[in-house]
Amino acid sequence: MENKPIDVPRAKIIKRLFLKAKDGVSLADLTRYANEQGLTTTPRRRPRTFEEKMNGNFNIKENIKPIERQLHKSAVARILSNREYTGMMRNHKDQWIQCSSFEAIIPKDLFEEVQKKLKSRYVSRYSK
Secondary structure, three states, X not given: OOOOOOOHHHHHHHHHHHHHHHOOOOHHHHHHHXXXXXXXXXXXXXXXXXXXXXXXXXXXXXXOOOEOOEOOHHHHHHXXXXXXXXXXXXXXXXXXXXXXXOOOOXXXXXXXXXXXXXXHHXXXXXXX
């Protein structure tokens, strides 16, 4: 299977996010950095209104343009906990396997270091 092309500018920003997280930079600072670098959410269209649904000839692709938004801390946290950036993907048995359709952006050891940092930083207030 052919590898999907990597979005190089986005991949560079994501790799820098992981390196900064490894160095102990806070999620708020990482979010600020990602937004300054122009990293945005995936473009999405808003849902159609009731009137638009009732209008039979309403063309969603022409009338509702996709919108990219700035990232929030939760989105950066999802990026930092997404194992797919290491070239892994979940199979139908919910196990992580090496993927042959896209390349890894970050090494596995960097991902594991960031996970340890994040886990040590955010301790549940309900744990004893």
